Amino acid sequence: MINVQEFCKAEEVDEDSVYGVFVSYIEIYNNYIYDLLEEVPFDPIKPKWNSCSTPMRSTEFVPPQSKLLREDKNHNMYVAGCTEVEVKSTEEAFEVFWRGQKKRRIANTHLNRESSRSHSVFNIKLVQAPLDADGDNVLQEKEQITISQLSLVDLAGSERTNRTKAEGNRLREAGNINQSLMTLRTCMEVLRENQMYGTNKMVPYRDSKLTHLFKNYFDGEGKVRMIVCVNPKAEDYEESLQVMRFAEVTQEVEVARPVDRAICGLTPGRRYRNQARGGPVGDEPLVTEVVLQSFPPLPSCELLDINDEQTLPRLIEALEKRHHLRQMMIEEFHKQSITFKALLQEFDNAVLNKENYIQGKLNEKEKVISGQKLEIERLEKKNKTLEYKIEILEKTTTIYEEDKRTLQQELEAQNQKLQRQFSDKRRLEARLQGMVTETTMKWEKECERRVAAKQLEMQNKLWVKDEKLKQLKAIVTEPKAEKPERPSRERDREKVTQRAVSPSPVPVSYNAPPIRLRHRRSRSAGDRWVDHKPASNVQTETVMQPHVPHAITVSVANEKALAKCEKYMLTHQELASDGEIETKLIKGDVYKTRGGGQSVQFTDIETLKQESPTGRKRRSSSAAPAQPDGTESEWTDVETRCSVAVEMRAGSQLGPGYQHHAQPKRKKP
Secondary structure (H helix, E strand, O other), X not given: OOOOOHHHOOOOOOOXXXXXXXXXXXXXXXXXXXXXXXXXXXXXXXXXXXXOOOEOOOOOOOOOOOEOEEEOOOOOEEEOOOOOEEEOOHHHHXXXXXXXXXXXXXXXXXXXXXXXXXXXXXXXXXXXXXXXXXXXXXXXXXXXXXXXXXXXXXXXXXOOHHHHOOOOHXXXXXXXXXXXXXXXXXXXXXXXXXXXXXXXXXXXXXXXXXXXXXXXXXXXXXXXXXXXXXXXXXXXXXXXXXXXXXXHHHHOOOOXXXXXXXXXXXXXXXXXXXXXXXXXXXXXXXXXXHHHHHOOOOOOOOOOOOOOXXXXXXXHHHHHHHHHHHHHHHHHHHHHHHHHHHHHHHHHHHHHHHHHHHHHHHHHXXXXXXXXXXXXHHHHHHHHHHHHHHHHHHHHHHXXXXXXXXXXXXXXXXXXXXXXHHHHHHHHHHHHHHHHHHHHHHHHHHHHHHHHHHHHHHHHHHHHHHHHHHHHHHHHHOOHHHHHHXXXXXXXXXXXXXXXXXXXXXXXEEEOOOOOOOOOOOOOOOOOEEEEOOOXXXXXXOOOEEEOOOEEEEOOOOHHHHHHOOEEEEEEEEEOOOOOEEEEEEEEEEEEOOOOOEEEEEEEEEEEEOOOHHHOOOOOOOOOOOOOOOOOOHHHHHHHHOOOOOEOOOOOOOOOEOOOOOOOOOOXX
């Protein structure tokens, strides 16, 4: 792999520059950048194992630190603090590559035994520095130094967790790999859309470290080539299809490369001209050798006989020819030297004139450059001033926006508070209105009850007065022979008077089957009742039974029955202490609630009890006075013998009726 063939060597290399090659190796793991050439105490990817087959923990281990992406003044992205190694040969470059390759993060998955868990980038940086005008030293100008970079990127393949069966850290790594590849595809699609439709959408380079690192390449600062690997297996059809679609998108993206700037201002061939100063270069013949070779050859000068007269004349003739040729060449050389001197003088004059012209032009250019520098300084100052003003305006805008946001929040809070207060006020008004209505209804009913009670009391008084007047009339019109019966009539009147001040009867009446009389008209005669009689009640078979007209009899109380009535009565039975059945009639008023339902407020309880006459003691009436002869009155005997009193309803025109003699409880207002 490291053998360098002849056709791999570069040609047309600028010999007036010196070159340096630097390599670096990084990986992008979980969207963090790590330097694979950084020296660590031991390998963090593959820790050492002890004899118990468990990884050893070392206190000297320092985990690798992630690197940061920076941007230089030319807006080129680079990894800060990355190790760069200068190499002199291909062997050294491959040695550095394999040293970093051992530290790459790989893991075993269901589809690949050595699956890459990160994107790796192997950078080869070529630095070209030109020589100075003498060709001896490197030119110390940063603007003239050219840097070229070749980045070899190994992208980790996209994974589907249902096929790789990844869990834990492998699942997190797969998610970051897929996310970075998705960001790369998004950048490609946005670049293609901007080129095809002329839009200027922002390319989301910063969403991933991979695309952010190579932002300059996609913006036109270099060339991008992509090699796609496809697996021919039928099981990998979906993955191969996605990869080919991605490759199709990348083919439609065109990156405009900038034109390389030439290193100007220096004469080419400086290095070889410097070498020529030290002596001849190569095996080129001298001028004297060329001139001597142009002369005719000398004849043989060997004399074998003393009488030889041909050799010397031939030699003299050849030397004369050479002398003549030498004279001609000297004359020609003088002529050419004179001509060359004239040409050289003319060339010097032309060069001098050109130098003067160039110097004038240079002076003009320097003046223009000085003016442009001054203009640039002025514009830079103006730019700084404007940037300072923009910064102040941005800060002011930020403050105003914060104030606006705060005021809006306060306004919303106040609006919400006012809404709550308004809602509370409406609820309170509705509640007070309901309370006022409920209280008004209660007091109206209480006033009606009191008025009815007062009317009943006045009617009873009027009835008592009428009875007294009748008795008085009877006494006045009675014959004198019947005078001994007056004490009995006086006791009867006293008993009637005592009965008149008894409590007012309740609206529930008891019908005696032998006598069908009209019931007294109660205060709630126009109201409808809900007669709640549970199914577990026992029929008492008594002579007097509770009877409520216009009642809806139910075994279980329900909302439908309560909605139709204004009164409610519950019949409750329980066993008394003497073993008899005691029946209680619990009465109440039905009110409508604000929620649309009904509620019952209990106002009265009537108790009906059945007693045995053999087990009851006789009691005397405290209201009737004792007779002088020691006998009791008729009313005492009747009251003792009967547990139910019989009295006439006040104001009734149909004669006496039967009313229950229980004491009702007073309604609460």
